[in-house]
Amino acid sequence: xxxxxxxxxxxxxxxxxxxxxxxxxxxxxxxxxxTHEWDLQGTVxxxxxxxxxxxxxxxxxxxxxxxxxxxNKWLGFHLGTALNMLGAKGAGPDxxxxxxxxxxxxxxxxxxxSNFRLHFNVGLGGTTTSAKDLDSQTDFxxxxxxxxxxxxxxxxxxxxxxxxxxxxxxxxxxxxPVYVGFRYAFVD
Numbered sequence: 702x703x704x705x706x707x708x709x710x711x712x713x714x715x716x717x718x719x720x721x722x723x724x725x726x727x728x729x730x731x732x733x734x735x736t737h738e739w740d741l742q743g744t745v746x747x748x749x750x751x752x753x754x755x756x757x758x759x760x761x762x763x764x765x766x767x768x769x770x771x772x773n774k775w776l777g778f779h780l781g782t783a784l785n786m787l788g789a790k791g792a793g794p795d796x797x798x799x800x801x802x803x804x805x806x807x808x809x810x811x812x813x814x815s816n817f818r819l820h821f822n823v824g825l826g827g828t829t830t831s832a833k834d835l836d837s838q839t840d841f842x843x844x845x846x847x848x849x850x851x852x853x854x855x856x857x858x859x860x861x862x863x864x865x866x867x868x869x870x871x872x873x874x875x876x877x878p879v880y881v882g883f884r885y886a887f888v889d
Contacts, residue, residue, distance in 0.1 A: 737886040742767040742848075742860070746880025748785035748798075754874040758787035758796055763878030765864065767822075769806050774813075779806040779822045781844070783864070785876050794832035798876060800866055802826030802844050818850035818858060828868045840870040850884060858884040 748763035749755075763785045771777035785798040804824025810817060823845035831837040848862035860882050868874040 737888045738771050740769050740771070740884050740886040742769070742882060742884045744783075744860070744862070744878075744880035744882030746878055746882075748787060748876055748878045750787055751875040751877060753872045754787075754876060757790055757793050759790055761785060761787040761795075763880060765878065765880060765882070774811070775808055777806045777808075779804050779824060781822070781824060781826075781864075783866075783878065785866075785878060787876070794835060797831045798866070798868070799829040799831070800826065800842060800844065801828075802842065804844075812852070816852045818848075818852065820848040820850060820860075820862075822846065822848075822864075828866065828874075830868075830870070830874075838870065840868050842869065843867045848884075855888050856886050858886075860884055 742765070744763070744765040746763050748761050750758045750760065763783060765781065765783035767779060767781040769777040769779045781800070781802050781804075783798075783800040785800070787796045787798065789795050802824035803826060804822055806820055806822040809819040809821060812818060824843075826842050826844065827839050828842040829837050829839045844864055844866045846862060846864035848860045850858040850860040852858050861880070862882075863877060863879045866876050866878075868876070
């Protein structure tokens with residue numbers, strides 16, 4: 702199982718590296734250009750564990766940060782990182798889950814027709830699980846989720862959303878942060 706997990710992790714990182722290189726070098730098409738090429742997101746909320754992870758941890762705090770490079774008004778390359786701090790149930794240790802991923806983000810509502818936005822991203826990456834007095838462990842992770850956003854200005858969007866992380870550890874772990882946050886667009 703460890704060999705399979707290592708191969709999946711290497712294949713995921715190789716795919717993310719190729720995708721990132723391709724997307725970062727894409728020129729934007731003036732006719733289809735998004736109102737901006739880059740934006741960043743910040744989130745805070747509750748991280749809800751599921752399955753076996755919910756047997757040993759309780760809901761905790763989730764923090765997230767992301768950066769998107771838009772190729773056109775519909776599709777962009779997304780880099781994300783997040784921290785989920787889960788409290789222990791019983792005598793077990795508190796767990797910190799550090800997620801990092803790369804993937805694609807899509808804008809599902811035309812930004813020129815509404816102040817509302819619906820974004821969806823999906824990615825591949827890793828999660829490092831750490832606990833006090835224990836060795837940390839890094840495992841292959843798949844993530845994805847939607848954001849419902851409202852544009853307050855050309856630069857600032859408020860958002861609510863969720864992001865599902867499926868961690869392929871010895872036992873598959875699942876955590877679902879539910880959050881509020883912002884998106885800041887770098888516009889001219």
